[in-house]
Amino acid sequence: MTIQFNAQSRVKQGSSASRRLRRAGSVPAIVYGGDVAPIQVELDHNEIFHLLRNEAFHASVLTMVVDGAPQAVILRDTQWHAYKQQVLHLDFQRVDATHKLHVKVPLHFVNADVAPGVKLDGGIVSHVLTELDLECLPGDLPEFIEVDLKDLASGHSLHVSDLKLPAGVQALTHGENPVVATILAVRGAAEAAE
Numbered sequence: 050m051t052i053q054f055n056a057q058s059r060v061k062q063g064s065s066a067s068r069r070l071r072r073a074g075s076v077p078a079i080v081y082g083g084d085v086a087p088i089q090v091e092l093d094h095n096e097i098f099h100l101l102r103n104e105a106f107h108a109s110v111l112t113m114v115v116d117g118a119p120q121a122v123i124l125r126d127t128q129w130h131a132y133k134q135q136v137l138h139l140d141f142q143r144v145d146a147t148h149k150l151h152v153k154v155p156l157h158f159v160n161a162d163v164a165p166g167v168k169l170d171g172g173i174v175s176h177v178l179t180e181l182d183l184e185c186l187p188g189d190l191p192e193f194i195e196v197d198l199k200d201l202a203s204g205h206s207l208h209v210s211d212l213k214l215p216a217g218v219q220a221l222t223h224g225e226n227p228v229v230a231t232i233l234a235v236r237g238a239a240e241a242a243e
Contacts, residue, residue: 057090107155110187158230159198172235174233178229189215189216206229
């Protein structure tokens with residue numbers, strides 16, 4: 050899935066210039082990384098607001114067209130207004146196809162309703178992790194990681210080492226093997242079944 054959006058470079062910087070941009074319906078942003086100096090850009094608020102609602106926008110290589118020149122970037126940070134539905138600032142990092150990325154990717158849990166721990170024992174699925182740190186080349190970056198719970202019994206857990214990662218993708222767990230999901234036995238479920 051290719052996501053493309055437009056940006057214009059900006060010269061004026063500072064908090065007062067950023068406030069004027071926001072009042073005019075734009076969002077200030079910065080693009081950094083690579084061998085090129087960081088550049089300040091402005092984005093259309095409505096376009097970027099709707100793109101941010103798409104989960105793939107947060108964990109994909111994006112195409113930003115700055116003054117007509119496309120650049121491959123990934124989203125690194127988003128700042129929101131405290132109580133309004135308003136994006137205040139965005140940070141993007143340039144992507145080089147030959148260098149590995151370190152990105153957080155969402156987990157999608159499937160088959161929880163047919164897991165033996167839920168269907169037979171009446172347990173509850175507990176999602177311990179909802180995203181996973183990955184390291185890979187930009188071309189290998191998955192949109193999400195699917196976590197299949199179909200064989201998980203009550204009282205058992207699924208760990209990061211149990212996940213099927215795409216080729217070229219490595220999970221960064223810092224020497225640990227954290228739990229991704231577990232099925233908790235519901236107290237009194239056994240007595241109710243009898």
